[in-house]
Amino acid sequence: MAETSQGTGGLKFDRNKRTWPNEANVFIALILLIGLFELIGHYRVGQSMLFDFNTNRDGTILNMARIRIIILQVSIIGIIALGVTQVIITGGIDLSSGSVVGMTAMIAMSFALTAEVNGNPNGRAIFLSEVDGQMVPTPWLHDLPVMVPILVGLLIGILAGFINGVFIAYTGIPPFIATLGMMVSARGVANWWSEGNPVSFPTDQYTALANGNLLDTLTFGLFSESWAMQEVFDGQNPAVFFILLAILFHFIMKHTIYGKHTYAIGSNEDAARMSGINVNRQKVLVYAIAGMLAGFAAILLTSKNLTAQSGMGLIYELDAIAMAVIGGVSLSGGRGSILGTVLGAMIFGIIISGFTYLRLDAFYQEIVKGMIIVGAVVLDQWRQRRASNR
Amino acid sequence: MANNASGGHLPHDMHPLGPVILKSTALTKHYGGVYALNDANFEIRKGEHVAIMGDNGAGKSTFVRQITAVEQRTSGTIWFDGRDVEFEGPLEARKAGIETVFQTLALADDLDVPDNLFLGREITRWNFLGPFRRLDYKAMRAKTLEGLEKTAVKIPNINNTIRNMSGGQRQCVAIARTATFHSKLTIMDEPTAALGVQETAQVENIIRTLKEAGEPLILISHNMRQVMDLVDRIVVFRRGRIVANLKKEETDGEDVVSYITGARTQPEYEVGAT
Numbered sequence A: 001m002a003e004t005s006q007g008t009g010g011l012k013f014d015r016n017k018r019t020w021p022n023e024a025n026v027f028i029a030l031i032l033l034i035g036l037f038e039l040i041g042h043y044r045v046g047q048s049m050l051f052d053f054n055t056n057r058d059g060t061i062l063n064m065a066r067i068r069i070i071i072l073q074v075s076i077i078g079i080i081a082l083g084v085t086q087v088i089i090t091g092g093i094d095l096s097s098g099s100v101v102g103m104t105a106m107i108a109m110s111f112a113l114t115a116e117v118n119g120n121p122n123g124r125a126i127f128l129s130e131v132d133g134q135m136v137p138t139p140w141l142h143d144l145p146v147m148v149p150i151l152v153g154l155l156i157g158i159l160a161g162f163i164n165g166v167f168i169a170y171t172g173i174p175p176f177i178a179t180l181g182m183m184v185s186a187r188g189v190a191n192w193w194s195e196g197n198p199v200s201f202p203t204d205q206y207t208a209l210a211n212g213n214l215l216d217t218l219t220f221g222l223f224s225e226s227w228a229m230q231e232v233f234d235g236q237n238p239a240v241f242f243i244l245l246a247i248l249f250h251f252i253m254k255h256t257i258y259g260k261h262t263y264a265i266g267s268n269e270d271a272a273r274m275s276g277i278n279v280n281r282q283k284v285l286v287y288a289i290a291g292m293l294a295g296f297a298a299i300l301l302t303s304k305n306l307t308a309q310s311g312m313g314l315i316y317e318l319d320a321i322a323m324a325v326i327g328g329v330s331l332s333g334g335r336g337s338i339l340g341t342v343l344g345a346m347i348f349g350i351i352i353s354g355f356t357y358l359r360l361d362a363f364y365q366e367i368v369k370g371m372i373i374v375g376a377v378v379l380d381q382w383r384q385r386r387a388s389n390r
Numbered sequence B: 001m002a003n004n005a006s007g008g009h010l011p012h013d014m015h016p017l018g019p020v021i022l023k024s025t026a027l028t029k030h031y032g033g034v035y036a037l038n039d040a041n042f043e044i045r046k047g048e049h050v051a052i053m054g055d056n057g058a059g060k061s062t063f064v065r066q067i068t069a070v071e072q073r074t075s076g077t078i079w080f081d082g083r084d085v086e087f088e089g090p091l092e093a094r095k096a097g098i099e100t101v102f103q104t105l106a107l108a109d110d111l112d113v114p115d116n117l118f119l120g121r122e123i124t125r126w127n128f129l130g131p132f133r134r135l136d137y138k139a140m141r142a143k144t145l146e147g148l149e150k151t152a153v154k155i156p157n158i159n160n161t162i163r164n165m166s167g168g169q170r171q172c173v174a175i176a177r178t179a180t181f182h183s184k185l186t187i188m189d190e191p192t193a194a195l196g197v198q199e200t201a202q203v204e205n206i207i208r209t210l211k212e213a214g215e216p217l218i219l220i221s222h223n224m225r226q227v228m229d230l231v232d233r234i235v236v237f238r239r240g241r242i243v244a245n246l247k248k249e250e251t252d253g254e255d256v257v258s259y260i261t262g263a264r265t266q267p268e269y270e271v272g273a274t
């Protein structure tokens, strides 16, 4: 076999002339976008978006304050997008994740509350029982170990995804319809759970989930004094979780049977079936994992906000889908990656906070968000046509 | 039934081509009102290569899909390798030892060559992790190169996705997939339909290798020369029915064509055939 060949039959293949991975294009788009915002910002508001050359406030030339906000903004929805990415790779879609966040937020938070707030009974508690003729928070359902609300949240998410998956795999209804049903029903559950009232005042442990310093804990406080630990990671747990989960699922999608079968189903479902892949079981698994990630996002969101409201997660599903599609995940399935979605999430974050930075009204933000979502899908269609024209 | 394919032998008796490996009895498949396959009695012996011929829509692929359990048959029985079988799906059929090149190729376009070769039977490590067990890319890649080398297929970069390959290369990948794994029965549904002269010759060589190794093959093909060159016996399908079962040395191209077109039907298949 010739040096240049890594195939068979002796046809020439030049390693150096391989086509770029799609993620490289997304990365370039990210850089260009940042450049564009910096340029417009330079003339419009007279300061940089991501850099801070003057004050040297955080010990870097970066504007850490803004970067932290951007990362925090995208990481919770980014976690949802990790699951949505897998669903889209199977050729499906999940419209329910935003509502599942709302439902999970309400239910998980109900198990995360303290019985007393400043010496008074917690007025935002859900589980009440009568003691001496008075309704007070049920003692054994409050001040629970933090694992309880976490498990409840993950299980609710898994259950919602499992139901999605079972309907899609075994009744053959389109994913669009099945998850649309879940979207409506889960929001219904969220509203019904406390009749629209917020659920608030979680335990310190629960609060620490999103607001503590996970990396510091994980490294046993060895690096507590370091700049990174104090300036970058403190209070950034959602981002830390996002990155850790992204690394985990990147590995899973690229290097495990689960990932390979997910791609195979999106590529050619019949081929996958004929090759002996249990397509139905795999789909259920994928939707359940997407549900679990939405549930986990709800836990972080409520922990961050110290309260759960039934409207939480509204249209997060579209943001998550947009992140994935911007990152090169094809809506027709089979193509895309976790890395792409992470880059897509960053682009999404830059655009959204870029508007704030340019001091444009929040209304514009929403208008543009809608355009990004549609634009990303148009881009996907265009990419597909180009791929099939090659 | 009198029309036992090779002349009324029981599955376990002596025969120059060895014992029967696969036998279908009254195999029938309806799609709604479409009678795609009717009452098919077919058998093949261990050392035998059998061609199935017939016009488009005659039911050849339908027959394959019932044998390999890609679909569930309407009625009839399938006997394979010593027992009546009720495969739940293609994986079970493959585990039992039936390797198939489907007419639709059954390749995943967005995956590369090793991925496709090993789709559904990946080599893995960390097997305690269940569905999250780790793929052994290195081993699969090595075995892929080995397998392709054997078939002399030209593929410049096996890490390319199937999407970017020519029709012939795709077909080669599908064939290499069955040739790489040892099986008790190989089925190829129009394996050379999209291939050039050289590639066709290569596939025919693979088939000859199978014959020498004494491995049975069901070959579906419209190519009369190929069929006459390669197989021991020709079974003709017409409108969902078997209409002829011809030993190669007792027939010729013209004869076969007359069965395909409906000019003739063997007497024992007269019932219901049109």
Ligand SMILES: Nc1ncnc2c1ncn2[C@@H]1O[C@H](COP(=O)(O)OP(=O)(O)OP(=O)(O)O)[C@@H](O)[C@H]1O
Binding pocket: B031, B034, B035, B036, B054, B055, B056, B057, B058, B059, B060, B061, B062, B063, B103
């Ligand atoms: N899923 C299905 N639903 C309905 N009808 C079908 C289905 N699959 C096949 N058929 C019909 O069954 C008949 C036999 O089809 P089959 O694919 O077995 O033909 P074939 O002999 O393989 O033809 P070809 O040489 O073109 O491959 C055709 O009339 C076809 O239209």
Ligand SMILES: [Mg+2]
Binding pocket: B060, B061, B062, B103, B189
């Ligand atoms: Mg066919």
